Amino acid sequence: MKKNEKIIKQLIKLLGQEKVYSSLEDCLCYSYDGTFRTGVPSVVVRPSSTQEVASVMKLASQENIPVVPRGAGTGLSGGAVPVEGSVVIDLTSMNRILKVDPANMLAVVEPGVVTAHLHKTVEEMGLFYPPDPSSANVSTIGGNIAECAGGPRGLKYGVTRDYVLGLEVVLAGGEVINCGGETIKNVSGYDLCRLFVGSEGTLGIVTRAVLRLIPKPEARRTIRADFKTIEEAAETITAILSAGVIPAALEIMDDVTIRCVENYLRVGLPLDVEAILLIEVDGPALSLPEQVKTIAALCQQYGAARVRVAETKEEETELWRARKSVSPAVVQVKPTKISEDATVPRKNVPALIKAIKEIARRYNLDIVIFGHAGDGNLHPNILVDKSNPEEMERAERAIAEIFQAALSLGGTLSGEHGIGLLKAPFLEMEYGQSGVALMRRIKEALDPRGILNPGKIFGGARN
């Protein structure tokens, strides 16, 4: 306790009283992220410059105190859940878009910029920042970089890592480094940018990012197709991509999801199908009718029970409404939903769905499956009541089996949520002992004292 008070005093000296929160109440307000796990830090700081972040890291490293960086706290793997007794660095005060450079098609931002705010700002200039995690309206770019956020547009446009050109990072000891830069091409030295993206705050703290932008697509169109079987839906996806059309989004909802949404919305979704595909294409307005025609024809050819093409903006909104209502719909069934993001190569999507359904049956759990079928990234959501420990225990065992199923189908534990706390026990399943040992060596090289977000990715207590 005494040490704590000393640290808090020093932090106040470094940053000023108003940027340091140390009451239990404040710490409780920072004890969670978007998961059901919690941990109470001993103090929260809200720096507003790189220098301030560096000074906090210098102190933390001298005093050997764990540090947990944090954006909006919307992560779904527990990456921002504080380690007990840690210093939380809330980066949301650093929320300036420093520049948008249309000539070089890039933006330079601070980590606390809200993703949707960046979207809006650049789109007003005819530019486009594609990564669109579902929390984009509140999530921050810093958090997106730390977790390598994806979203529906991943299939066509890639994920956060594909848009990070350069980073300014504060290291564990408080040193500030730059990697990458403002050029598209850059092969000087190791690709540290890629190392930091998705490192979940365990290697350094991003304080500035150079992000690549592309021209904003001129128009978009949406198609919905209903399929009697998952296999037909999967074959259709392969056929569309083989025909040379890459949709901007290719979303799937399984039968349980459809039933939940229909119960909630009553919009006449078909209850006798196994899958609904929502397909969005974007690009030059002139090219879209052709693409829409191709997709609709392929859907028919591969057995769609019904194909609908949105002709107006209203129809488009209507088609997307079902997908966007999944979250409110499923909580009508049970209050707690555990959102997973097991990902497999595209052609194995039907096999993964089958496997998850079998797991749901065996553990007697409600699991809805939806997600980004185009890139093999599914979101099985396990619906439970967290006040029921027996059910939670069953859910945990089911999750372990879902991971195993994804890995045995050539997939990964996580497509876009990260490993964090929740998936840490399973990392060796994916990479084996040597793989994880190599990652640990990298972690130790960058953070020898193990103060940066300890326990995340690798699990266990700190060092």
Add this chain to the structure above:
Amino acid sequence: MSNEAKAVKDQVNRCSKCGSCREVCPVFIEMNSEPWVARARVQLASAALEHQVDFSHRYKEIMESCLLCKACVAHCPNGVRVDKLVLWARQEAVKRQGLAFIKKVLLHNILRYNYRLDLMAKILAAYQATGIRLTPKDNLLPHFRTVPFRRLWHPKKLKKPSLVVAYFTGCMTQYVYHQTGRAVLHVLEENNVQVVLPEQWCCGMPALAAGDLQTARALAERNVESLTKAGVDYIITDCASCGEMLKGYGQLLGNDMARKFSGIVQDVSFFLVHTIGFRHPDKKVPLVVTYHDPCHLKRGQGTWAEPRKILAGIPGLTLVEMAESDRCCGSAGSFGFTHYDLSMKILQRKVENIRATGAQAVATGCPSCRLQIECGLKKADISMPVVHTVELLSRAYGLGMEGEAAC
């Protein structure tokens, strides 16, 4: 675990901590740090329930900084009733530590007695007549009337009315906006509705919001008894907050009489559109108007289309929608006084949205919002009247408008 604690726990459990509330909470948007967002209040309520925190100064500060605007509730994918959790947290704090002195005096010694409220309004009116301004917060004070509405104005006796309603005037109409009260009487009379004005007290919302359940219940009981005795078809309000409060009496008191009472409460705009089917006026009101949705009318009572239908029914009137018409104006009853700077910041965005419409007047359905917006417009040097929707309808039926109340 008590039923109440169980209900709190259920709401806490529903919160998935997804953080969507960060997008809409007006307080969080100004403060920009986690303790000021709905999700954090849920976490703190949970900690209080588990006895992890005391009802400390900081705890109360965080719970008291909620507008109860329900923006988070409407936006929450899980439908968590954060407003209820905040009210519970405030009540628990009051139960354990009592009310702050000034609140206790206002809620226990003044709000419960009409003659003391009358007297206070009179004193404030006299103070305002002197022209002295002690603090900038004085600008938030409305222009008090020396005689209360119900003593000054009486409904006409109709020969063959189609319905009989009790008009719950609310403190703001009673002491400040007589023009709204006159318009309500006029509009209802024009639609052949007999109005009666039974004895009534403050609806109790200020007490409930402060966590003073005892006063809220005492006032509710008195109102239920008095207005039930009047034996009317409906109880009409012109105030969004009063309306929501009266509709909640059933739950608050938990008896059949109160539930029956709540069942016949209607906002005046809802009543005009659905219950009576208001007569379309023929006099032109050539105005460009924008409409502000009061939180307690739109999210509190689900009434947002009705005022617009009334405005659309007025010849010559053009409605221009403002951006974020249902975003809280920052008034939230006494919040404007207790959190002056924050309230003014929230108001500023409302004023900007109003300015951008280029409208000539603002209509709304809540006297507190009206007062707040009037102040905001005055501060921004925008000369634009703010009126209750029924005042425009009344004008279209031929009643002249009183001069706009000074802010």
